Amino acid sequence: MWRDSSEAGFTTLCREMCLELGLKCCSIWLNGGNSRHRLGYFEAGWSIDDLSISNLDYEINKSIMCKKAPVLIKNLGSQHPGRGSGYSLDAMGVPISESNIVTGSITFYCPQEKNETLTEVLHQVASELAFGIEQCKNTFTSARQKSLRKEIEMAGSIQQSLFPKSIPEVKGISLWGRAMPTNETSGDFYDFIITRHHNLGIAIGDVMGKGIPAALFTAIARTLTRSFAQQDLAPNVVLSETNRSLYPDLSVNGMFLTMFYALYNPQQKALFYASAGHNPPLIRRGETGEVELLKSKGFFVGGRPELSYNMETLKLGSGDIVLFYTDGLVEAQNIQSVQFGIQRAAETLRDYHCLEAAALGDFLSMRLMQFIGLREQRDDITLIVLKVE
Amino acid sequence: MRVIPVDKIKPGMVVERAIIGSTGEILLNRGMQIDVRYIQRLKDIGIPLIYVRDDNIGKVEYDEVVSNRTRLEALKVSRDVVTNLRLRSDFDIRRVNKVVDDIISELVASRDLLVALIDMRAVNDEGFYHSVNTMVLSVITGLAMGFNDKQLRQLACGALFHDIGVIMLPPGLLKKQTPLSPEENEQILKHPELGFQILRKKEGVSLLSAHVALQHHEKYDGSGYPRGLVGDQICEYARIVAIAAIYDNFVGLGSEKQLVLPHQAIQYLIKYSGIWFDPEILKVFVGIIAVFPIGSVVLLNSGVQALVTRANKKYPSRPVVRVFKNRMGARVAPPFEIDLEANPEYFIQKIVVEEP
Numbered sequence: 001m002w003r004d005s006s007e008a009g010f011t012t013l014c015r016e017m018c019l020e021l022g023l024k025c026c027s028i029w030l031n032g033g034n035s036r037h038r039l040g041y042f043e044a045g046w047s048i049d050d051l052s053i054s055n056l057d058y059e060i061n062k063s064i065m066c067k068k069a070p071v072l073i074k075n076l077g078s079q080h081p082g083r084g085s086g087y088s089l090d091a092m093g094v095p096i097s098e099s100n101i102v103t104g105s106i107t108f109y110c111p112q113e114k115n116e117t118l119t120e121v122l123h124q125v126a127s128e129l130a131f132g133i134e135q136c137k138n139t140f141t142s143a144r145q146k147s148l149r150k151e152i153e154m155a156g157s158i159q160q161s162l163f164p165k166s167i168p169e170v171k172g173i174s175l176w177g178r179a180m181p182t183n184e185t186s187g188d189f190y191d192f193i194i195t196r197h198h199n200l201g202i203a204i205g206d207v208m209g210k211g212i213p214a215a216l217f218t219a220i221a222r223t224l225t226r227s228f229a230q231q232d233l234a235p236n237v238v239l240s241e242t243n244r245s246l247y248p249d250l251s252v253n254g255m256f257l258t259m260f261y262a263l264y265n266p267q268q269k270a271l272f273y274a275s276a277g278h279n280p281p282l283i284r285r286g287e288t289g290e291v292e293l294l295k296s297k298g299f300f301v302g303g304r305p306e307l308s309y310n311m312e313t314l315k316l317g318s319g320d321i322v323l324f325y326t327d328g329l330v331e332a333q334n335i336q337s338v339q340f341g342i343q344r345a346a347e348t349l350r351d352y353h354c355l356e357a358a359a360l361g362d363f364l365s366m367r368l369m370q371f372i373g374l375r376e377q378r379d380d381i382t383l384i385v386l387k388v389e
Numbered sequence: 390m391r392v393i394p395v396d397k398i399k400p401g402m403v404v405e406r407a408i409i410g411s412t413g414e415i416l417l418n419r420g421m422q423i424d425v426r427y428i429q430r431l432k433d434i435g436i437p438l439i440y441v442r443d444d445n446i447g448k449v450e451y452d453e454v455v456s457n458r459t460r461l462e463a464l465k466v467s468r469d470v471v472t473n474l475r476l477r478s479d480f481d482i483r484r485v486n487k488v489v490d491d492i493i494s495e496l497v498a499s500r501d502l503l504v505a506l507i508d509m510r511a512v513n514d515e516g517f518y519h520s521v522n523t524m525v526l527s528v529i530t531g532l533a534m535g536f537n538d539k540q541l542r543q544l545a546c547g548a549l550f551h552d553i554g555v556i557m558l559p560p561g562l563l564k565k566q567t568p569l570s571p572e573e574n575e576q577i578l579k580h581p582e583l584g585f586q587i588l589r590k591k592e593g594v595s596l597l598s599a600h601v602a603l604q605h606h607e608k609y610d611g612s613g614y615p616r617g618l619v620g621d622q623i624c625e626y627a628r629i630v631a632i633a634a635i636y637d638n639f640v641g642l643g644s645e646k647q648l649v650l651p652h653q654a655i656q657y658l659i660k661y662s663g664i665w666f667d668p669e670i671l672k673v674f675v676g677i678i679a680v681f682p683i684g685s686v687v688l689l690n691s692g693v694q695a696l697v698t699r700a701n702k703k704y705p706s707r708p709v710v711r712v713f714k715n716r717m718g719a720r721v722a723p724p725f726e727i728d729l730e731a732n733p734e735y736f737i738q739k740i741v742v743e744e745p
Contacts, residue, residue, distance in 0.1 A: 034734050035691030037715060038725065046723050048447040051711075054723040062732070178736070180690075289663070351656045354668070354675050355705075362706035362736055363652070369690065369738040 010040025017125070018042050021118060023110045024089055025053050028096075028129070029061045030104040034160070034181070036061060039104075056091070057107060064093040064105040070119075075112065088112050094122050098130040101153050152212060156184030159215050162222055164192050170200045171266045173388050174357035178365060180328075180381040187214030188326045188382040189222045193229040200266070201229035201238075204384055205259035205278065205301075206326040213255065221246060221257060221301070235261045235274035236309035243276065243301045250302030257301045260324060269316050269388065274309040276301045279327050282342070284349040286319020286388065291346040294322070320388045321349055321360065328381035332368060335375045340368060357385040390449040391696055392507055392684040394438045394648070395431050400424050406440035406506070407457050411514040413464030415457070435512030437648060440684055446713050446724055449698045451506060451683050455495050455525055463488045463521045467549060471517075471556055474587065482593040489545045493528055493538070502529050505679035505700040507650075508640045516552060519637055524548040526633035527626075529677045530670065534629075544626045546594060547601025551630050554584025554602060578614055581606055601626045605634060608665045620667075628667040632658065632674050635665075650740060652680040680705045686741045692716030694741060695727070704730050706737070 014026040025043040029036055036058075043053055056076070064071050073091040093107040106126050110118060167175050177190055187210045193201035203225045207214040224245050228238045238261050250256055260281065262273035277300035280293040298309040316322075323345060332340040345364070352363045361383060368381070390405040400423060408417040408431075417427060417439070431439065453460075466488045473480040496502060504526065510518050527548035531541050555563060558576055562569075569577070584602030588594045604618065604627035611619035623631075639654040655675055662668045679700035681687060686696055687710060695710035707729035715721050729735055 032691070035689075035693075037691070037693075038721065041723065043723065048444055048723065051447055051723055051725065055726040058725045058727055178733070351659060354659045354662060354672050358704055359680075359706040365690075365736050366738060 011042060012040075014040040014042035017108075018044055021108075021110070021121065023108050023118075025057075025107075025109040027057050027061070027107050028104065029065070029107075030096075030133075031065060031102065036065060043109075053089075053109060060091055060093050060107050061105050064095050064107070065102055068095055068097070068102045070094045070123075076109070092119065092122060094126045096126045096130045096133065098134050099150055099154075101150065101157060103130065103133055103153075152184050155212055155215050159185055159219065162219055163190065168192050168194050168200065170194075170264070172269065173200075173264070173266070173386055175200075175384075175386055176357040176361040177384040178361060178382070180365070180377070180383075182377050182380055183210065185210070185212055185215035186380040186382075187211075187218060188328070188380040189218035190324075190382050190384055191222055191226060191229075193226055195230055195232045195263070197232050198266070199232060200264040201225075202262045202264065202324060202384060202386065203229065203259065204324045204326065204382060205257050206328075206380075206382075207257040208255055210380070213253065217246075217250065217255060217257060220249070221259065225259075225261065229261070229263075232263075234311050235263050235272050236311040239274050239276045239298065239301065239309045240307055243303075243307045244305070247302055247305050251305075256303055258327075259301055262322075262324070264316075264386070271314045271316055271322065272311055273314070274298060274311050276307075276309065277303075279325060279330065281325070282323040282346055282349060283314070284321045284323075284346070284353055285317070286321070286353075287317055289350070289353075291349060293342075316388045318388055319353070321353060321357075322386045323349060323364075324384040324386075326380065326382045328377075328379035329368065329383060331379060332372055332377065332381065333375055334371050334373055340371050344371065357387040360387065361385045390440055390451070390684055391443045391446055391686065392438050392440055392682075395428070395436055398423060398428050398431070398439065398441070400428065403442040404439060405442045406451070406453075406509075408436060408439060408509055409457065409460060409464070409518075410434070411464070411511050411518045412468050413461045413517070415461070436509055438507060438509060440506075440509075445720060445722070446696050446711060449683060449696070449711075452499065453506070454499055454502060454504060454529065455492055459488065459491045459495055460521060463492060463524070463549075464517050467517045467520050470550075470553075474553075474556055480591075482591065485546065485549070486542075486593070489524075489542055489549065492525065493541050493545060496525070496528050496532060501702050502532060502677060503679050503700050503702050504529065504651075504677055505683045507648075507682045507684065508637075510641055514641070516555070519634070519641060520549050520552060522637045522641075523551060523630060523634045526637060526674075526677075527629050530629050530633060530674050533673045533677055534670070543595045543597045544601075544629060547598035547626050548630045548633065550584065550588060550594075550598070551601050551605045551634060552580065552584065553587055554580035554582065557583040557587075581615055597624065597626060600624045601630050603627075605630050607631070609667050610664050613665075623667075625670075628670050629674075632666050632671055636674070636678075650685075651678050651682055652740075654678075655680060676702075676705070678705070679708070681708050681737060681740065683708075687737045688739050688741050689727075689735050690738050691735060693721070696724075698726060701730055707733075710737075 010028050017026045028040040030039050071093045076089045089109045091109050095102045096104040163179050187207040189205050191203040207217045224242050228241050258278040259276045260278035264271050275296040275298045280295045284291045296312045299307050330342050348364045348367050352360050402423045404417045404421045407419045410416045466484050470480040524545050528545050531544045581603050585599050588599035604623050607613035607618045607623045611617050640649050642649050662671050681697045693712045694714035695712045697708045698711045699709035701707050709728045711724045711726045713721050713724040
């Protein structure tokens, strides 16, 4: 964990670089799980009334860390016409990476035409920093632990890239999804698939256990589901095919997973679904305001070599809200060891039913986090909200 | 700029948003430095919170949906109307129309109409502040529903005077701290009818506006009064004003100890969707309220503290926030902004009314 003192150290480093190299501004960022933290920042002559560079800094660092590649933005001045003409700056950023894992980034802002000589220096500083960060993390760990930790970080970053990057737009509904893992890697997965015939496939699953083994199977399960789903197979068939393909590998390792797969047809406004031992999603009916469970019996994936599932059909009406979730939601505990439970989830749907899926999801996340409070989140939580307009 | 509760104000702080008294006077102007006397005065009149300058966070641009000048005028006009009605049972409709027109034209001219600032009102409001607020909220809703100019004026006038009937009640009845007798209850239930009679007879007031006063306590499921009208039987303006007035009452309930924040008030309204309120109008209304008001401090899931600096009309739960404290609790200097719409991996975990 980075403490205040190290933060001051990074800021000093930024300042030194600015003064030495004649830069306008320099900052250092570090990836922390799902979020990015600024460790050091120095801007020549910054004032609280002009946060334009500081605000831009976040975006540039985000892009470096997402692309995992250096970024050069020429002539910031012209992109931000609001600012004075004497402000023509180039921004350059390089990832801080160690063994192909991007752990952070450095950004420089310098007057134009100065950047060519700087690029090399920048790369050097980044690799020195990467080395330093490695050293710092490794001080108390053995070589074996070192390599393990690196692998975990790598697995985490691969897994992050497997969650849907954007939410598909489907006529007549609003859609939202969020994964809240406890560690670097998650045993949950979810996916939105637009099928060959323009239906929407929604998959959510939970692999027994946590850590790398679970994460490995989420990746396989997601890929398999995706390939079956794309062919518009019925949900029960998607599940039985997934089981048939995964069973040999799961059973050898004594593992299993629960999964729910739903296919939404925008023309019929109907949801076809099947469950492999997964927590039943909640539906709040727009018409009556009643909240029900989408129950469907089915054995978990990996339980037996050949499994068949039932497909259920549900006609959706205007204002209907469906909440798909993993057990982490209902089993989340507060400091008094009280569980969040299905009732609170249902109440949240009732309390915010007027809102669209994204806002509903945000409020559900907020209520859940407020409930958990100071207690540590123990299990991965994944949420999906579908709302019919 | 940021919002702080009144009991956290320290002498020397600078007011960033003018505070308006309930009868149309400016209590503290923008840019004023607060001293001990002012703090006491704010406490005395029960202002729960104020917007102050914060040099660690920097400037935040914000829009008052209605300019202070026009709001002050509206407060004065409504006070004068009440005085004149009491003294000579009449009032000057031209002044009313003028201020209604001013408010409508200011609202029409604003882009992205969103109620994005926290309400700061004195607890001693005699109803003027509430009436003006109800009018502003109703007109914004009407605009979002595509009303034309004539409709907006009728709606505004009805909203401003929805409670005018209470002036005919015995003085002190509404503020009575002891339980009301059945007779007194009966009297209070008459105020819609009394208001309707005042407005109906007044030349230049549309009958539709008068019906707002008559029907603003009707409920969508028919459980309201005086006539127990159901659904579309209640005139559309009254259905709008019913929502705006209850919302405004609810956020006005806040005190320095227990603030009522917009998302709590909205949650309360949604609970009665289709029961008290027209669900379609309520949906529109929810869309004009910024759930995380500008100037409030929020905790993000990454553990950092940030100030809401810009509301988002399309995704109300995803404003632009300015990170000013890192997850270790140290100041972030300079702060930087994250647009929560473009960065969905971040979300607001809770509103930190008071900085720990």
